[in-house]
Amino acid sequence: MTSADRATDVRWRRHGDNLLRLIAAVPGGYAVASLWAMALARILPGDRVAATITATLIAFVVCAVAVMWAYAARSGWRALWTLTIAGGIGGAIAWASIASGGRI
Amino acid sequence: MGVDRFRGTDMKGFRQSQSTLHTWSGLLLGWILFAVFVAGTAAYWREALNRWTRPELAQIEQPERVVSGAVAYLTKRAPDAQSWFIPVPTTESAGSQVFWQPQVEKGEERRRGRGRRDTQALIGADGQAVTARETRGGDFFYRFHFDLHYMPVFWARWIVGIAAMFMLVAILTGIVTHKKIFRDFFTLRRGKGQRSWLDGHNASAVLALPFHLMITYTGLVTLMAMLMPWAVVANYTDETKLFAAVFPQAPVVERAERVVPLTPIAPLLRDAERELGGPVGYVGVTNPNDAAARITMTRAGTSMLSARTPSIAYDGVTGREVWRAPAPDGATVTQGAMVGLHAGRFGDFGIRWLYFLCGIAGSIMVASGLVLWTVKRRERLPDPARPPFGFRMVERLNIGFVAGFPIAMTLYLWANRLLPLGMERRADGEINAMFVGWGIVFAYALVRQPNRAWVELLGLLAGLLLALPLYNLVALPTGLVATILRGDWVLAGADLTLAGLGAGFAFAAWRVHRFRPKARRRAVREMPVSSNAWAPAE
Amino acid sequence: MILLALIAAVAALSLLALATDRHRDRLRPHNRRWLRPAGWAMVVAALAAAIVGWGPVYGPIGGIGLLMLAAGANLLVLNLTRR
Numbered sequence: 233m234t235s236a237d238r239a240t241d242v243r244w245r246r247h248g249d250n251l252l253r254l255i256a257a258v259p260g261g262y263a264v265a266s267l268w269a270m271a272l273a274r275i276l277p278g279d280r281v282a283a284t285i286t287a288t289l290i291a292f293v294v295c296a297v298a299v300m301w302a303y304a305a306r307s308g309w310r311a312l313w314t315l316t317i318a319g320g321i322g323g324a325i326a327w328a329s330i331a332s333g334g335r336i
Numbered sequence: 337m338g339v340d341r342f343r344g345t346d347m348k349g350f351r352q353s354q355s356t357l358h359t360w361s362g363l364l365l366g367w368i369l370f371a372v373f374v375a376g377t378a379a380y381w382r383e384a385l386n387r388w389t390r391p392e393l394a395q396i397e398q399p400e401r402v403v404s405g406a407v408a409y410l411t412k413r414a415p416d417a418q419s420w421f422i423p424v425p426t427t428e429s430a431g432s433q434v435f436w437q438p439q440v441e442k443g444e445e446r447r448r449g450r451g452r453r454d455t456q457a458l459i460g461a462d463g464q465a466v467t468a469r470e471t472r473g474g475d476f477f478y479r480f481h482f483d484l485h486y487m488p489v490f491w492a493r494w495i496v497g498i499a500a501m502f503m504l505v506a507i508l509t510g511i512v513t514h515k516k517i518f519r520d521f522f523t524l525r526r527g528k529g530q531r532s533w534l535d536g537h538n539a540s541a542v543l544a545l546p547f548h549l550m551i552t553y554t555g556l557v558t559l560m561a562m563l564m565p566w567a568v569v570a571n572y573t574d575e576t577k578l579f580a581a582v583f584p585q586a587p588v589v590e591r592a593e594r595v596v597p598l599t600p601i602a603p604l605l606r607d608a609e610r611e612l613g614g615p616v617g618y619v620g621v622t623n624p625n626d627a628a629a630r631i632t633m634t635r636a637g638t639s640m641l642s643a644r645t646p647s648i649a650y651d652g653v654t655g656r657e658v659w660r661a662p663a664p665d666g667a668t669v670t671q672g673a674m675v676g677l678h679a680g681r682f683g684d685f686g687i688r689w690l691y692f693l694c695g696i697a698g699s700i701m702v703a704s705g706l707v708l709w710t711v712k713r714r715e716r717l718p719d720p721a722r723p724p725f726g727f728r729m730v731e732r733l734n735i736g737f738v739a740g741f742p743i744a745m746t747l748y749l750w751a752n753r754l755l756p757l758g759m760e761r762r763a764d765g766e767i768n769a770m771f772v773g774w775g776i777v778f779a780y781a782l783v784r785q786p787n788r789a790w791v792e793l794l795g796l797l798a799g800l801l802l803a804l805p806l807y808n809l810v811a812l813p814t815g816l817v818a819t820i821l822r823g824d825w826v827l828a829g830a831d832l833t834l835a836g837l838g839a840g841f842a843f844a845a846w847r848v849h850r851f852r853p854k855a856r857r858r859a860v861r862e863m864p865v866s867s868n869a870w871a872p873a874e
Numbered sequence: 875m876i877l878l879a880l881i882a883a884v885a886a887l888s889l890l891a892l893a894t895d896r897h898r899d900r901l902r903p904h905n906r907r908w909l910r911p912a913g914w915a916m917v918v919a920a921l922a923a924a925i926v927g928w929g930p931v932y933g934p935i936g937g938i939g940l941l942m943l944a945a946g947a948n949l950l951v952l953n954l955t956r957r
Contacts, residue, residue, distance in 0.1 A: 266566040273568075280578075281578060284571050288564050288567045289670070292560070303357040539949055682932075687935070690939045690942075
C-alpha cells in the first residue's frame with residue numbers, strides 16, 4: 233500500500249465515522265428520545281396527564297444529550313451501538329408496560 | 337488503550353468534538369434560525385406594531401367600551417351565529433379583533449380556516465367597527481417565526497422545530513466547549529480579526545445565556561404536541577381525553593331555537609375578574625341570542641405566568657355561573673409556565689424591554705456565529721482569490737440573510753405605509769412586497785462582491801429604518817412630535833426604536849466600510865494538526 | 875428592594891469579572907482567591923432580593939434579568955475603558 237492509498241483510506245474511514253455519528257445523532261437521537269418519552273410516560277408516578285407531559289418535557293433534553301453523545305463517543309460505531317442499546321431499553325420498558333395494560 | 341479518563345486527552349478530545357458539533361449544528365440551519373430569532377424578537381412588540389401599522393386608529397382608553405361595542409356590533413351583524421369570539425383589548429392594543437362562526441346549514445360542510453375575511457372585524461376605541469388599512473400588522477412577524485410563509489404550517493413548524501433542536505444542541509455544546517467560560521465571556525478584543533468575532537459571539541451568547549437556553553427549550557415545548565407526541569401515544573388511545581384535561585372546555589349545549597336576548601356582558605366581566613383572580617382576556621359566546629346561550633370568560637394571558645389561563649362560564653340569559661375550569665395539575669402548570677415564559681406576555685414594560693434586548697443579543701449571537709465561520713476560514717484559505725464553493729456559498733447566504741432579512745422586514749413596514757389603501761387583498765400585498773424585495777436583495781448579495789455588498793446593504797437597511805419615522809412625521813398625524821405631545825408612548829416608542837435600530841445599522845455599515853484587513857503577516861504555512869482556533873484566549 | 879437586587883447583581887458580576895485573568899490587573903495586587911466565591915455569594919444575594927421584591931414567581935425571572943443586565947454593563951465598561 234502506498235502512502236497515497238493509506239491517506240485515501242484514512243479519509244474514507246473518517247467519512248464513514250462521520251456518517252455513523254450523523255445517523256446516531258439525528259434519526260438516532262430522535263428515536264432514543266421518543267422511546268424514552270414512551271417509557272417515562274408509562275412508568276413515571278402521578279396521574280396520567282402529569283406523567284405524559286413530564287415525559288415529553290424530559291424527552292427534548294434526552295434528544296439533545298443523545299446528539300452530543302453521538303459526537304463525544306470514541307468512535308462512530310460506539311455512538312451507534314450505545315444509542316441503539318439506550319433506545320432499546322426505553323422501548324422495551326414502554327412495550328412491557330403497554331402490553332401489561334393499565335393505562336391505555 | 338490506556339487513556340487517562342477525566343484529565344488531559346479525553347477532556348480535550350471531548351471539548352474538541354463538542355466544538356465541531358457546535359459549529360455544524362449552528363451553521364447548517366443558522367440562516368433559518370436567524371430569521372426566526374429576528375422575527376420572534378420583533379414579535380415582542382406585536383401589539384405596538386399592530387397599532388403602528390394602523391395609524392388611522394385612535395388609542396384605546398376604555399377597554400370595556402370596546403367590548404360592549406363588539407357585542408353590539410356582533411348582535412347586529414351576526415345575531416344567529418353559532419359562536420362569537422371577542423378578545424378583550426388593553427390600552428396598548430389596536431382594538432378587538434372579533435370573529436364569529438356562522439351557523440352550519442344542514443348538509444353544508446363547515447367552512448374551515450381561521451381568519452376568513454368575511455367573518456371577522458376590528459372593533460376600535462369607540463366601540464365601532466373600524467375602517468383602517470387592511471394589514472396583518474405585528475401579528476405577521478409573530479406568526480412568521482413559527483409558521484413561516486408560503487407553505488403549510490405543518491411543514492413550517494417541523495422545520496422551525498428541527499432548527500430549534502439544532503439550536504439547543506448548539507447552545508449546550510457552546511457552553512461545554514469552554515474551559516474558562518467567565519474569562520471568555522468578559523474578554524472583548526477589538527481589531528483582532530477572527531478573535532474579535534469570537535469574542536463578540538461569546539459575549540452576545542453568554543450575556544443572555546439564561547434567556548437563550550430558556551427561549552430555545554420553551555420554543556420546543558410550545559411545539560411539543562407535534563414534535564414529540566409519543567408519550568401521548570403510549571398513554572392514550574384517544575388523545576382528545578388528554579386535551580380535554582389540559583384545555584378544559586365548558587360542556588357543549590345544543591341550541592334551543594328560542595330567541596332570547598343576551599344578558600349584558602359588562603357586569604359579567606367584573607364578576608369574572610373577581611372570580612378568576614385577574615382581568616379577563618377573552619370572551620366567547622356560544623349560541624348568542626338563544627335560550628341556550630353560554631358566555632365563557634377566560635383570564636388574560638398578560639396577567640399570569642402560565643399560558644393555561646383559567647375560564648369560567650355563565651348562562652347567557654340569566655348571567656348565572658354554570659361552569660368553572662378545574663384547577664390544573666402541576667405538570668400542566670409547568671408546561672403552561674414554559675409557554676408563558678416563551679411568549680413573555682406576562683411582563684410589564686420593563687420585562688418586555690428585557691426580552692427585546694435579549695432577543696437582539698440572540699440575533700447578534702446567531703449572526704456573529706455565521707460570520708465567524710467565514711472569517712475563521714478566510715484566514716486559512718490556501719488561495720484567497722479562489723475560495724472553495726462551500727465558503728463562497730456561506731458568505732453569500734450570510735449577506736442575504738443577516739442583512740437581507742431585516743431589510744425584508746423593513747420593506748414590509750414600508751409597504752404598509754405606501755401601498756394604496758383601497759387595494760384588493762392589501763394585507764397579502766404587504767407580505768408579498770416583503771418577499772419580493774427580499775428576493776431582489778438576495779440576488780444582489782449573490783452577485784455583488786461581498787465586502788461591498790455588506791456595506792451597501794447595511795447602509796440601505798439603516799436608511800430604510802431611519803426614513804420610516806421621518807415619513808410618519810411628515811405624512812401622517814401619528815408622527816413622533818404628535819405622539820410624544822399626546823403621551824402616546826407606544827407609537828412614539830416604536831418610532832424611536834426604529835430610529836435607534838437604523839442608527840445601529842448605520843454604525844455597523846460605517847465600521848464595515850472602514851475595515852481594512854491586516855496584511856497577512858505570515859505566508860500560509862502548514863497549520864499544525866492540533867491547532868484549535870476554538871481554544872479560549874491565549 | 876429591587877434597587878438592592880440591582881446593586882447586588884452589578885457587584886456580583888464585577889467580582890466575577892475581576893476574578894478572571896483578563897481583568898485582574900484592575901485591582902491592586904492581592905490574594906484574589908476570594909473574588910469568585912464572593913461573586914457567587916452576591917449572585918445569590920441578588921436573586922434573594924429579587925424574590926423578596928417581586929415574589930416567588932416573578933422574582934427569579936426578574937433576578938436573572940438583572941444579572942444579565944449587570945453582565946452586559948460590566949462587559950462593556952471593563953472592556954471599553956481599557957487602554
